[in-house]
Amino acid sequence: MIPELPHDLAAEAPSLPPTTGLLLREWLLIGLQSFGGGNATFALIRQTFVERRHWIEPVEFNRLFALVQIAPGINLLALTIVIGRRLLGWRGLLLSLFGLLLPSVVLTTLLTAGYAHIQNTVIAKNALRGFLPATVGLGVLTSGQMARTSLLEAKKGGRLSLSLGLGVLLTSGLMVGLLGWAVLPVLFLAGSVHAAITAWQRRAVQPEEPTP
Amino acid sequence: MNPLLYFWLFLKASLFSTGGFGNLPSLHRDLLAHGWATEPQFAESLMVGQIAPGPNGLWVISLGYLTDGLRGTLLALLAITLPPLLVLVVERIYRAVERHPAVEGFMRGLTLALSGIFVVIMLNLLHTTAGMNVRTLTIAVIALLLGATRRVPFPLIIVLGAVAGILWR
Numbered sequence: 001m002i003p004e005l006p007h008d009l010a011a012e013a014p015s016l017p018p019t020t021g022l023l024l025r026e027w028l029l030i031g032l033q034s035f036g037g038g039n040a041t042f043a044l045i046r047q048t049f050v051e052r053r054h055w056i057e058p059v060e061f062n063r064l065f066a067l068v069q070i071a072p073g074i075n076l077l078a079l080t081i082v083i084g085r086r087l088l089g090w091r092g093l094l095l096s097l098f099g100l101l102l103p104s105v106v107l108t109t110l111l112t113a114g115y116a117h118i119q120n121t122v123i124a125k126n127a128l129r130g131f132l133p134a135t136v137g138l139g140v141l142t143s144g145q146m147a148r149t150s151l152l153e154a155k156k157g158g159r160l161s162l163s164l165g166l167g168v169l170l171t172s173g174l175m176v177g178l179l180g181w182a183v184l185p186v187l188f189l190a191g192s193v194h195a196a197i198t199a200w201q202r203r204a205v206q207p208e209e210p211t212p
Numbered sequence: 213m214n215p216l217l218y219f220w221l222f223l224k225a226s227l228f229s230t231g232g233f234g235n236l237p238s239l240h241r242d243l244l245a246h247g248w249a250t251e252p253q254f255a256e257s258l259m260v261g262q263i264a265p266g267p268n269g270l271w272v273i274s275l276g277y278l279t280d281g282l283r284g285t286l287l288a289l290l291a292i293t294l295p296p297l298l299v300l301v302v303e304r305i306y307r308a309v310e311r312h313p314a315v316e317g318f319m320r321g322l323t324l325a326l327s328g329i330f331v332v333i334m335l336n337l338l339h340t341t342a343g344m345n346v347r348t349l350t351i352a353v354i355a356l357l358l359g360a361t362r363r364v365p366f367p368l369i370i371v372l373g374a375v376a377g378i379l380w381r
Contacts, residue, residue, distance in 0.1 A: 043359070078296035105289055127377050130347075138359050146323075150324045172325035177332035187329070199314060
């Protein structure tokens with residue numbers, strides 16, 4: 001038996017099912033604590049629902065995250081909507097949006113009101129120079145965890161499938177990073193190329209029945 | 213200022229774009245054209261969006277407050293909350309066709325691409341906001357490692373980052 005680590009956050013109450021109170025509490029905490037904008041919010045959402053509560057499977061999280069890229073508006077709000085709906089239906093959807101937005105919108109407004117007074121102080125500038133990299137570190141960690149899930153899933157299809165997956169991942173990153181392509185076209189291109197090659201592979205493995 | 217038109221400008225910017233900053237070009241053009249916002253207000257709200265909790269897209273809340281006070285905040289909130297609800301339509305369509313091999317292949321490819329692209333976007337964000345140097349990269353790597361241990365809460369890691377930024381000169 002693996003001894004339980006007392007401070008392992010991932011081990012906290014993994015078996016409790018989602019209830020109205022718990023779901024609201026988790027989203028309120030995310031909305032209250034995710035200082036650092038989208039990176040921090042994204043990292044906290046995945047940690048809460050995938051790693052800590054185990055309410056969403058890693059593969060399912062990736063799929064939901066892919067889905068929300070196609071929706072209009074803020075992707076993380078769309079993610080909040082689909083997670084809430086998945087867990088507790090329409091009630092879950094409303095609770096999740098409310099829980100995430102109430103604290104974060106109030107804090108954003110307060111920060112805006114106070115920003116003019118603090119933005120030019122040396123301490124605020126220095127704090128930001130450490131604060132922003134920390135959120136990026138957590139964002140990269142979360143992306144890496146998602147990449148791992150995707151690649152493990154690709155690996156189930158054999159080595160060819162894994163190489164294809166790795167190729168799509170790296171090429172897309174380079175197209176956006178080095179060539180400066182827009183994200184949405186690259187996503188559609190990657191999806192289409194992956195679908196076409198997978199279909200072609202499947203055909204090569206199982207040739208169609210000869211027609212009489 | 214006509215509040216209905218103001219709301220419509222915010223709504224349409226989010227409705228016809230995706231991502232937290234996707235609505236920036238449209239809002240920038242329209243609000244400046246009406247004389248309802250200034251360049252520094254945009255810069256300030258974009259910065260606040262990356263510091264405050266919640267998605268980066270909440271920069272619009274900050275812009276709403278700066279340009280029209282609490283009424284602007286509420287109008288902006290409504291305008292950014294409605295468009296993402298269309299994800300329910302996207303999801304419904306997806307659920308109807310998800311078993312088709314081509315759709316399955318497409319979603320897998322999209323998911324893989326997303327992981328690769330996200331790392332690039334985040335590094336780019338680091339480059340444009342705090343700059344890429346030994347200090348910022350070290351803090352980012354330490355934050356990543358601390359997060360990977362699963363022992364330290366993420367918000368604490370971010371606070372530690374801010375403290376490191378103040379102490380390390």
